[in-house]
Amino acid sequence: MHPRWAGRCESCGEWNTILEETVAPRPGPAAKGAGRPVDFVHLDGSAELPPRCPTGIVELDRVLGGGLVPASAILVGGDPGIGKSTLLLQAAAALARTGRRVLYISGEESIEQTRLRARRLGVQDTPLELAAAINLRDIAASLRTPGDTALVVIDSIQTMWLDSIDSAPGTVAQVRACSFELIQLAKAGRFAVVLVGHVTKDGAIAGPRVLEHMVDAVLYFEGDRGHQFRILRGVKNRFGATDEIGVFEMTDRGLAEVANPSALFLAERHGNIAGSAVFAGVEGTRPVLVEVQALLSPNPAGQPRRSVIGWDGGRLPMLLAVLEARGGLRLSATDVYLNVAGGLRVSEPAADLAVAAALVSAATETPTNAGMIYFGEIGLSGEVRQVTQVDARLKEAAKLGFVQATLPRRIARGNRPPVQPNGLELTEIGHISDLVGAFPRE
Ligand SMILES: Nc1ncnc2c1ncn2[C@@H]1O[C@H](COP(=O)(O)OP(=O)(O)O)[C@@H](O)[C@H]1O
Ligand SMILES: [Mg+2]
Structure with a gap:
C-alpha cells in the first residue's frame, strides 16, 4: 500500500512497477447498526458429504x-x-x-x-x-x-x-x-x-x-x-x-x-548409460516411476556449477556434501547437472537415494542395473531413512518389469525373505556408504 504516488517499489527496488488502484470507501459496520448475533452449533450434528x-x-x-x-x-x-x-x-x-x-x-x-x-x-x-x-x-x-x-x-x-x-x-x-x-x-x-x-x-x-x-x-x-x-x-x-x-x-x-504415466516417463530411457537411475516415486496416491539423470564435468578452476531441473535445487548441495563427507566421493571441483527426465517435477525427499545413485553412477562411470529402482530419504549423517508407501512403489516397479529395488532398511520383523511376492529382489541399505560400495571404485 502506498498512500501517495511512488516511482520506485520499496520492497523490490524496481522502477515504474507500481500500479495505481483506487479503493472505493465502504461504509463500515458501525454505519449499519449493531449487527445480529451469529448462531453457534455443536460439532456433532448432521453433516452430509x-x-x-x-x-x-x-x-x-x-x-x-x-x-x-x-x-x-x-x-x-x-x-x-x-x-x-x-x-x-x-x-x-x-x-x-x-x-x-x-x-x-x-x-x-x-x-x-x-x-x-x-x-x-x-x-x-x-x-x-x-x-x-x-x-x-x-x-x-x-x-x-x-x-x-x-x-x-x-x-x-x-x-x-x-x-x-x-x-x-x-x-x-x-x-x-x-x-x-x-x-x-x-x-x-x-x-x-x-x-x-x-x-x-x-x-x-x-x-x-x-x-x-x-x-x-x-x-x-x-x-x-x-x-x-x-x-x-x-x-x-x-x-x-x-x-x-x-x-x-x-x-x-x-x-x-x-x-499409465510411468510408462510414458520411462519411454525414452536408454539403459547402460552411467548417470541414470530410476526413482520409484509417489504423487498423491499414485506411484510414478521417473528417470533421474546426472552429468558431471570437471571444473578444477572456477566456482563449480550446480544445475537442477525437476527437483529441489536446494537439496543437491546437501546431497553432494553428504556424498563427500560420508561416502568418500570427490565432487567439489566438478560441475553437476541434474535432470528429472521428461519434465516431471519431483518434490518427495524419497528421491534422495535415486539422485545419489545417479550421481555415484556418473562419478564411477558405471551404469546402474537396468532393472533396478531406487527410493529412500538421506539424512545428514549419511543414513538412509524410511519413506512411506513402500508397497505401492514396489508394486508399480514390478508392473513395469523392474526386478530389483534398493530401498531403506526396514525395521526387522522376523526373517524377511529378500525376494518380495511380486518378484522383486530387494537390497535394503542403512547408509549411503552401502550405495557407494555397490559401485566399483577406481
Ligand atoms: N490449431 C491448433 N492446432 C494444434 N494445436 C493447437 C492449436 N491451437 C492450440 N493448440 C495447442 O494447444 C495449446 C494451447 O492450449 P490452450 O488451451 O489455448 O492454452 P491456455 O488456455 O492454457 O492458454 C497450444 O500450446 C498448442 O500446443
Ligand atoms: Mg486459454
Whole structure:
C-alpha cells in the first residue's frame, strides 16, 4: 500500500512497477447498526458429504477428489498456452454430453475461435452453451436464473470486468471482485464454477495466487512446452485430498488421458548409460516411476556449477556434501547437472537415494542395473531413512518389469525373505556408504 504516488517499489527496488488502484470507501459496520448475533452449533450434528458430479474425464475427476462439487469454486491456474482452455472445453463438453447443463464463457476468444477449437477436439456436437463475454454484470444476470446448471467455466478470470470497480480487467481489484461475485452466484445457484487463471511472470496482471484463499479447490496445470505431457496438480481441496495428479498428453486432437504415466516417463530411457537411475516415486496416491539423470564435468578452476531441473535445487548441495563427507566421493571441483527426465517435477525427499545413485553412477562411470529402482530419504549423517508407501512403489516397479529395488532398511520383523511376492529382489541399505560400495571404485 502506498498512500501517495511512488516511482520506485520499496520492497523490490524496481522502477515504474507500481500500479495505481483506487479503493472505493465502504461504509463500515458501525454505519449499519449493531449487527445480529451469529448462531453457534455443536460439532456433532448432521453433516452430509457433498454429492459429486463426475465430468467423465477420469484424470480430472481424480484430482477433484471424485468429481465436481455443486456450489463450489475451482481455480485452474497455469502458464499461458499450457492447455487450460483445451482441458476445460473438453471437460465441459464431456459433462454436457451426459445431459447436464454446462455454460462456457470465454473472455479471451471469439465464438468462432472456440468453435474451431471444439471442431479440432471433436466435441462440436455436444449441447454445451457457449458465450463470449467479459462484462460481469451481464454474466451475473444470466447466471441468476441458472436452472439446473451443473458447471460454469469462466475463461479467464483476468479478462472479466465489473463496472463498479474503477480499474482495468486483470488488476487485483477486478480479479478479486469478479471472483467474489461469481463465487456468490455459484453458491446461490448450486452450480460449480471453474475460474481459469493465467500465471503471470511480470505481475502486470494479477496472478491466480490472489484468489487461492477464496476458492474451494486450486488446481495447477503444469508442463513444459517442449514436452507433450501435462500434469494437473491439486494444491488445495476443501472437499478431498490434495497432491493428487492427473496426467495428460497434448496431441493435435487435444488432451489425451494417460492411464499409465510411468510408462510414458520411462519411454525414452536408454539403459547402460552411467548417470541414470530410476526413482520409484509417489504423487498423491499414485506411484510414478521417473528417470533421474546426472552429468558431471570437471571444473578444477572456477566456482563449480550446480544445475537442477525437476527437483529441489536446494537439496543437491546437501546431497553432494553428504556424498563427500560420508561416502568418500570427490565432487567439489566438478560441475553437476541434474535432470528429472521428461519434465516431471519431483518434490518427495524419497528421491534422495535415486539422485545419489545417479550421481555415484556418473562419478564411477558405471551404469546402474537396468532393472533396478531406487527410493529412500538421506539424512545428514549419511543414513538412509524410511519413506512411506513402500508397497505401492514396489508394486508399480514390478508392473513395469523392474526386478530389483534398493530401498531403506526396514525395521526387522522376523526373517524377511529378500525376494518380495511380486518378484522383486530387494537390497535394503542403512547408509549411503552401502550405495557407494555397490559401485566399483577406481
Ligand atoms: N490449431 C491448433 N492446432 C494444434 N494445436 C493447437 C492449436 N491451437 C492450440 N493448440 C495447442 O494447444 C495449446 C494451447 O492450449 P490452450 O488451451 O489455448 O492454452 P491456455 O488456455 O492454457 O492458454 C497450444 O500450446 C498448442 O500446443
Ligand atoms: Mg486459454
